[in-house]
Amino acid sequence: MGGNICIPVPNTCKESRLEDVLMALFFLMDETERQECKVVWDYQNIRYMHPFFTSFLAVYKDARHGLVEDVNVSEELQNLFNLVRVQAPVLVDNRVNFRQILDTYRNNAIIPMCKFALGYERIDSFQTLLQTILREQIKDKDHESEFITGFSYLLGELICNIQEHSCASYGYVGTQYLESDNSLYVCIADNGITIHGSYMSFPKGEYIRLIGNDEAEALRFSTKGISTKNLPDNESRGYGISTNLRMVVDGLGGTFLLLSGNAFLKIDNQQEQFVNLPKGINWDGTMILVRMPLKQSGDFSVYAYIE
Amino acid sequence: MKTIKLKELFGTEVLSRASIRRIYDFVDDETTSIDMSGIQFISRSVADELCNVTDEFNKLILTNMLDKVSKMISIVSKGRKAGHQFYSRNSLSITVTCSNMEDLRKALSLEL
Numbered sequence: 001m002g003g004n005i006c007i008p009v010p011n012t013c014k015e016s017r018l019e020d021v022l023m024a025l026f027f028l029m030d031e032t033e034r035q036e037c038k039v040v041w042d043y044q045n046i047r048y049m050h051p052f053f054t055s056f057l058a059v060y061k062d063a064r065h066g067l068v069e070d071v072n073v074s075e076e077l078q079n080l081f082n083l084v085r086v087q088a089p090v091l092v093d094n095r096v097n098f099r100q101i102l103d104t105y106r107n108n109a110i111i112p113m114c115k116f117a118l119g120y121e122r123i124d125s126f127q128t129l130l131q132t133i134l135r136e137q138i139k140d141k142d143h144e145s146e147f148i149t150g151f152s153y154l155l156g157e158l159i160c161n162i163q164e165h166s167c168a169s170y171g172y173v174g175t176q177y178l179e180s181d182n183s184l185y186v187c188i189a190d191n192g193i194t195i196h197g198s199y200m201s202f203p204k205g206e207y208i209r210l211i212g213n214d215e216a217e218a219l220r221f222s223t224k225g226i227s228t229k230n231l232p233d234n235e236s237r238g239y240g241i242s243t244n245l246r247m248v249v250d251g252l253g254g255t256f257l258l259l260s261g262n263a264f265l266k267i268d269n270q271q272e273q274f275v276n277l278p279k280g281i282n283w284d285g286t287m288i289l290v291r292m293p294l295k296q297s298g299d300f301s302v303y304a305y306i307e
Numbered sequence: 308m309k310t311i312k313l314k315e316l317f318g319t320e321v322l323s324r325a326s327i328r329r330i331y332d333f334v335d336d337e338t339t340s341i342d343m344s345g346i347q348f349i350s351r352s353v354a355d356e357l358c359n360v361t362d363e364f365n366k367l368i369l370t371n372m373l374d375k376v377s378k379m380i381s382i383v384s385k386g387r388k389a390g391h392q393f394y395s396r397n398s399l400s401i402t403v404t405c406s407n408m409e410d411l412r413k414a415l416s417l418e419l
Binding site: 019022023026027030123124125127128131149152153155156157159160163164216217220243266270271272273274275276277278279281303306307 | 317318319320321322323324325326348350351352353375378379382383386389399400401402403404405406407408410411412414415416
């Protein structure tokens with residue numbers, strides 16, 4: 001370890017309350033961002049991790065380009081890390097046979113964290129592959145065919161958002177199914193300019209007056225469907241986030257989390273919470289974490305949430 | 308008269324706006340229809356772009372659509388005409404500014 005700072009990774013398991021998972025995630029970010037040197041994450045006594053936590057680790061570690069080293073990873077946890085590809089996301093581009101890698105997941109409950117370049121020209125066929133694999137993974141579960149359509153809609157719109165607005169170089173996507181609550185945990189992230197940054201880059205500067213430096217307010221705008229897309233050649237809508245969260249929360253009874261820059265939002269059927277995070281907790285991009293319960297009421301239709 | 312077969316250009320699922328924009332390389336004033344046979348799913352963004360194409364080339368029609376593809380285009384088309392609806396949920400909504408981790412812990416534990 002040398003002179004590197006050692007940070008104990010908090011314990012989270014599949015039964016952890018979401019609030020505890022989020023605190024663990026923010027604690028790790030806070031402690032890591034304080035350091036100016038390489039850090040060591042110590043996984044002593046950890047055997048399992050919540051899907052949101054492993055998804056976050058995969059994206060965060062990749063963005064930190066080897067500045068985070070892992071120690072005391074148990075065999076059990078390393079197996080999970082290997083499956084989720086926490087330490088090396090699957091690269092989706094023409095140089096790598098990612099199809100062959102993803103094909104090995106057809107009988108699994110996980111789609112590993114995949115990293116795609118924004119200019120990747122076969123992004124549609126990549127998304128189709130993810131949908132095909134997920135369809136096989138959940139075919140024996142208690143679900144309706146509309147669930148896959150909902151997943152397709154979520155994936156399509158959020159990846160499109162990354163392509164159109166994030167100015168990112170890379171996007172990330174991964175899923176994990178948890179038997180214990182019969183839910184799919186989805187992570188879609190980018191390393192772009194954040195939602196606040198997207199509003200601030202609006203050509204006429206209209207949003208600077210409305211939002212100022214309040215990043216949580218920018219997230220609130222995005223959930224209302226207030227668009228960053230009002231450009232002459234674009235549709236004047238911002239439906240990617242607002243309609244997806246309605247589908248997830250109101251349609252499926254799930255949870256929608258979003259971390260962007262220095263702000264965070266959590267929406268479920270109880271409340272919506274917009275948080276300006278303490279200084280130092282910052283994600284240079286946008287990360288969306290979604291819990292989608294598979295069991296739906298009989299009348300769920302994704303088309304009810306599309307406008 | 309010219310027909311464009313979408314499946315031959317983009318495969319069976321057309322999802323990204325960037326992909327469908329390439330259709331402008333193939334559509335011109337001679338094009339009378341876009342044949343959607345074999346298309347299993349289109350995203351909302353793609354439906355919106357297809358509406359842009361049919362708006363621009365107003366003699367152009369979309370043919371041989373599966374029900375769910377037709378439904379997506381119909382919803383998006385109606386939405387474009389209806390104008391922008393800003394959405395507001397009925398659930399409790401709060402904004403919190405946290406200056407330290409203790410503030411954050413309290414905020415995340417809030418049960419209203």
